[in-house]
Amino acid sequence: MTAGTAFDFQQYVASRRAAVEERLAQYLFPDDQELLFQAMRYSALGGGKRLRALLCLSAAEAVGAFDCDPLQTALPCACAIEMVHAMSLIHDDLPCMDDDDYRRGRLTNHKVFGEATALLAGDALLVLSLETLARRSPDWIKPPLLLKVVAELAAVAGAKGLVGGQVDDLLATGAISQASPGPASSPAAASSCLLEKIHQAKTGALLRFSVWSGASLMGADDRILGLLTRFGEILGLAFQIADDMLDVTGDIKALGKTPGKDQAAGKLTWVSLYGMEKSKETLVKLENEGKSLLSKTGLAETSLSPLVCLLEYAIHRMN
Amino acid sequence: MTAGTAFDFQQYVASRRAAVEERLAQYLFPDDQELLFQAMRYSALGGGKRLRALLCLSAAEAVGAFDCDPLQTALPCACAIEMVHAMSLIHDDLPCMDDDDYRRGRLTNHKVFGEATALLAGDALLVLSLETLARRSPDWIKPPLLLKVVAELAAVAGAKGLVGGQVDDLLATGAISQASPGPASSPAAASSCLLEKIHQAKTGALLRFSVWSGASLMGADDRILGLLTRFGEILGLAFQIADDMLDVTGDIKALGKTPGKDQAAGKLTWVSLYGMEKSKETLVKLENEGKSLLSKTGLAETSLSPLVCLLEYAIHRMN
Numbered sequence: 001m002t003a004g005t006a007f008d009f010q011q012y013v014a015s016r017r018a019a020v021e022e023r024l025a026q027y028l029f030p031d032d033q034e035l036l037f038q039a040m041r042y043s044a045l046g047g048g049k050r051l052r053a054l055l056c057l058s059a060a061e062a063v064g065a066f067d068c069d070p071l072q073t074a075l076p077c078a079c080a081i082e083m084v085h086a087m088s089l090i091h092d093d094l095p096c097m098d099d100d101d102y103r104r105g106r107l108t109n110h111k112v113f114g115e116a117t118a119l120l121a122g123d124a125l126l127v128l129s130l131e132t133l134a135r136r137s138p139d140w141i142k143p144p145l146l147l148k149v150v151a152e153l154a155a156v157a158g159a160k161g162l163v164g165g166q167v168d169d170l171l172a173t174g175a176i177s178q179a180s181p182g183p184a185s186s187p188a189a190a191s192s193c194l195l196e197k198i199h200q201a202k203t204g205a206l207l208r209f210s211v212w213s214g215a216s217l218m219g220a221d222d223r224i225l226g227l228l229t230r231f232g233e234i235l236g237l238a239f240q241i242a243d244d245m246l247d248v249t250g251d252i253k254a255l256g257k258t259p260g261k262d263q264a265a266g267k268l269t270w271v272s273l274y275g276m277e278k279s280k281e282t283l284v285k286l287e288n289e290g291k292s293l294l295s296k297t298g299l300a301e302t303s304l305s306p307l308v309c310l311l312e313y314a315i316h317r318m319n
Numbered sequence: 320m321t322a323g324t325a326f327d328f329q330q331y332v333a334s335r336r337a338a339v340e341e342r343l344a345q346y347l348f349p350d351d352q353e354l355l356f357q358a359m360r361y362s363a364l365g366g367g368k369r370l371r372a373l374l375c376l377s378a379a380e381a382v383g384a385f386d387c388d389p390l391q392t393a394l395p396c397a398c399a400i401e402m403v404h405a406m407s408l409i410h411d412d413l414p415c416m417d418d419d420d421y422r423r424g425r426l427t428n429h430k431v432f433g434e435a436t437a438l439l440a441g442d443a444l445l446v447l448s449l450e451t452l453a454r455r456s457p458d459w460i461k462p463p464l465l466l467k468v469v470a471e472l473a474a475v476a477g478a479k480g481l482v483g484g485q486v487d488d489l490l491a492t493g494a495i496s497q498a499s500p501g502p503a504s505s506p507a508a509a510s511s512c513l514l515e516k517i518h519q520a521k522t523g524a525l526l527r528f529s530v531w532s533g534a535s536l537m538g539a540d541d542r543i544l545g546l547l548t549r550f551g552e553i554l555g556l557a558f559q560i561a562d563d564m565l566d567v568t569g570d571i572k573a574l575g576k577t578p579g580k581d582q583a584a585g586k587l588t589w590v591s592l593y594g595m596e597k598s599k600e601t602l603v604k605l606e607n608e609g610k611s612l613l614s615k616t617g618l619a620e621t622s623l624s625p626l627v628c629l630l631e632y633a634i635h636r637m638n
Contacts, residue, residue: 029478035495036478036486091442096434115415116495119438120486123410124478126442130449131473134466143462147453150469154450159348159355159443167355167439176354176435 007305009313013054019071020053021045024079027132039113039121040128044086047104051314052085052210053078055235058306059214059228062299068140074214076136080153081210083129088162088206090122097170130154141217149213156209165201168194172268195268203243204236211235211307224297231293231307238286239314241279244269246317248276283315326624328632332373338390339372340364343398346451358432358440359447363405366423370633371404371529372397374554377625378533378547381618387459393533395455399472400529402448407481407525409441416489449473460536468532475528484520487513491587514587522562523555530554530626543616550612550626557605558633560598563588565636567595602634 028044029037060074093100093108094115100108110118134150155161170176172194211232215225247262248271262269270279290311294304347363348356379393412419412427413434419427429437453469474480489495491513530551534544566581567590581588589598609630613623 032478034486035490036483040478091438094438096438114495116489117486119410119413119415120482123442123445123476124482126445127449127473127477127482130446131470131477134470134473143466147462147466147469150466151450151453154446154453157442158446158450159351159359163439163443163446164355167353167436170435171354176433 007302007309009306009309012306012309016054016057016071017050019075020050020057020078020082023075024082027076027079027083027128027136035113035117036121036124039109039117040125042112043090043109043121044083044125046086046106048082048085050082051239051310052081052206054306055207055210055232055310056081056214058310059211059232060218061214062228062294062297062303062307063215063218063220063224064299064303065218068138068218070214070218072138073141073217076138077133077149077153077213077217078210079136080129080133081206081213083125083132084153084157084162085206087122087125087129088157088166090118090125092166094118097166097175126157129157137217145216145219149216152209153213156205161201161205165198165203165205168198169202169267172198173265191268191273195270195273198268199237199240199270203240204233207236207239208232224299227293227297228307231290231311234286234290234293235311235314238283238290238311241270241283241286242315242317244271245276245279245283247271287311287315326621326628328625328628331625331628335373335376335390336369338394339369339376339397339401342394343401346395346398346402346447346455354432354436355440355443358428358436359444361431362409362428362440363402363444365405365425367401367404369401370558370629371400371525373625374526374529374551374629375400375533377629378530378551379537380533381547381616381622381626382534382537382539382543383618383622384537387457387537389533389537391457392460392536395457396452396468396472396532396536397529398455399448399452400525400532402444402451403472403476403481404525406441406444406448407476407485409437409444411485413437416485416494445476448476456536464535464538468535472528472532475524480520480524484517484522484524487517488521491517492584510587510592514589514592517587518556518559518589522559523552526555526558527551543618546612546616550609550630553605553609553612554630554633557602557609557630560589560602560605561634561636563590564595564598564602566590606630606634 025041025045028041056078057071057074060070064070089103090109092098093103094110101111102108108118109121113121130150130153133153134146137146157163167176208229209232212225212229215228220228244262247260247269250260261267263272270282274282291308294307297304344360344364347360375397376390376393379389383389408422409428411417412422413429420430421427427437428440432440449469449472452472453465456465476482486495527548528551531544531548534547539547563581566579566588569579580586582591589601593601610627613626616623
C-alpha cells in the first residue's frame with residue numbers, strides 16, 4: 001500500500017483540525033468568561049497536533065457507511081478525546097507532578113492561572129469530555145453502543161489508563177515511592193516491563209481508544225474493529241518510540257517540547273533501554289506491521305489513506 | 320405526614336449503608352494493591368455518612384416498580400455518587416486548595432499518600448464513578464435513560480457543579496482572584512448571591528442529583544420527578560444551613576470536621592450572612608416545604624418514610 005500519491009494529507013489534516021477546533025470551541029462554554037472557563041480553554045484550545053482527534057475521525061471515515069456522516073458521527077468523540085488529553089497535560093505539569101513551566105512553547109496552565117484553578121480546570125475538562133461524548137453525539141448512534149464508548153473512555157482515562165500510567169511514571173523516576181513494590185524481578189526485566197506498562201497506559205491507551213472509538217461509532221464489525229484496534233496499538237507504540245528518539249535527536253519543533261528533558265531527568269525511555277539503532281529497527285517493523293493490518297481490513301485503499309499517513313507522521317516526525 | 324412510628328430509620332440506614340459499602344469495595348479494584356488503588360480506597364471506603372447514596376437509594380425505593388428491584392437498580396449509581404463525593408473531598412483538601420490535614424477524624428489523603436498520588440486518586444475516582452454508572456448498572460435500565468443519567472452526573476461534577484462551586488469558594492475566601500469580576504453590585508447583594516451560588520454548586524447539585532437519579536432510574540414520570548427534584552434541592556439547602564450552624568454551635572461528632580473553622584477563615588456562611596435566628600427559621604420552613612412536596616407525589620406514605628427521615632436527619636443533626 002502506498003499513500004500520498006493522489007491523497008493530499010496536508011489538506012486533509014488542515015480541514016479536519018479546523019473542524020475539531022471549531023467544535024471544541026463550541027463545547028468549551030464560549031459565553032462564560034470566569035477564570036475557570038478561561039483556564040479550560042487555555043489548555044484545550046491551545047494548539048497541539050490533534051493527533052488523537054485525527055485518528056478518531058480518520059478511523060470513522062475509513063469504516064464509512066451509507067446512512068451516516070463519519071465526521072458528524074465522530075466529532076463529539078474526537079473533541080472528548082482532546083479534552084482528556086488536555087486535562088492529562090495540565091495535571092502532569094503541576095508542581096506536585098512533573099513541575100513544568102512550559103508546554104507547546106507557552107506557559108503551563110498553573111503558571112498562568114495558579115495551581116488551584118489549573119487543577120480544577122483539569123477536573124472540569126475530564127468530566128466535560130464524558131458529558132460531551134454522552135450528550136452531544138448524534139442520535140443515529142445506538143445508545144447501547146454509545147454507553148459502551150463512554151465507559152471505555154472513562155476506563156482509558158482512569159486508574160488502569162492515563163492516571164495509572166502517570167503513577168508508574170512518577171514511581172519510575174523516584175518522584176513517589178511505592179509502599180508495596182510487588183513481586184521481585186531482575187532490574188532489567190523490571191525496567192523493560194515497566195517501560196511498556198507506562199507507555200501503554202500513558203500514551204498507548206488513549207491513541208488506541210481514538211482509533212477504536214471512531215470505528216466503533218460507525219458500527220464496524222468485530223473483524224475490522226480488531227484489526228484497527230491493533231493498528232491503534234502499533235501506532236501508539238511507534239509514536240512513543242519516535243518521541244523518545246526525538247528527545248535525543250532534539251528537534252524542538254517536531255517534539256513540541258524541550259528536547260533532552262527525559263535524558264536529564266534520567267527517565268526510563270525506549271532509547272535509554274534499547275539504544276537508537278534498536279529503536280529505529282523497531283520503528284521500521286511497526287510501520288510495516290501497521291500498514292499490513294490496514295490492508296487486511298479490506299476497506300477501500302483511498303479511505304485508508306488518512307490512517308496510513310497518520311502512522312507515517314507518528315513515526316517520521318523527525319524528518 | 321409523620322415518620323418514625325412504624326418505620327425503623329436506624330435499621331434502614333444500617334442496612335443500606337452496608338449494601339453501599341460492600342458494593343463500593345467490589346468496584347474499587349479489591350485485587351490491586353498498588354499505591355494508587357490504596358489511595359482511592361482510603362478515601363472512598365473511609366467512612367462518612369453516605370447521605371448521598373442513601374438519598375439515591377431511598378428515592379428509587381420511594382418510586383418503586385413491579386418489575387425491577389429498586390436497590391439493585393440504583394446501587395451502582397449510589398456508589399458512583401459516593402466516588403464523586405470522595406474525589407471532591409480529596410481535591411478540596413489539597414495544599415493548593417483548602418490545605419486540610421484532617422477529614423472525618425483521619426489524616427487527609429495527601430497527608431498519607433503524598434500530593435501527587437492524592438491528586439491522581441481523585442482523578443481516577445472521578446472517571447471510575449462514570450464508568451461504574453455506565454457499565455455496572457443493570458441491563459433492565461433503558462440505555463437512553465442511563466446515558467442521560469451519566470451525562471447529568473458528569474455535568475453535576477463539572478464546571479457548572481462541584482468544580483465551579485469550589486472555584487467560587489476559593490474566590491470568596493480570597494485564595495484565588497478573578498481576572499474579570501463581572502458586573503458590579505452592592506457587597507451585601509453580591510455576598511448573598513455568591514453564597515447561594517456556592518452552596519448550590521458545591522453541595523446542592525450533587526444532593527439534588529442523588530434524589531433525581533434514583534427516581535429517574537426507576538422510570539418515575541415527569542410530575543413525580545419534578546416534585547422529588549425540588550425536594551432534593553430543599554434538602555440540599557437545608558443540609559448546608561445546618562452545616563453552617565453546626566460550625567458555630569460546634570458539635571464535632573455531628574459535623575464530622577473541626578467546628579469553628581469557617582468562622583476562623585472568615586468564610587461566607589449562612590450564619591455569618593443572616594444570623595442564627597434567621598437560619599433556624601429558614602430550616603423550619605424548608606422542613607415543612609420538603610415534607611409537603613413528598614406528600615404531593617401521591618406515593619405511598621410508607622415508601623416515602625426514608626426520604627422524610629433523611630430530611631429530618633439533614634436538618635436536626637445538631638440535636
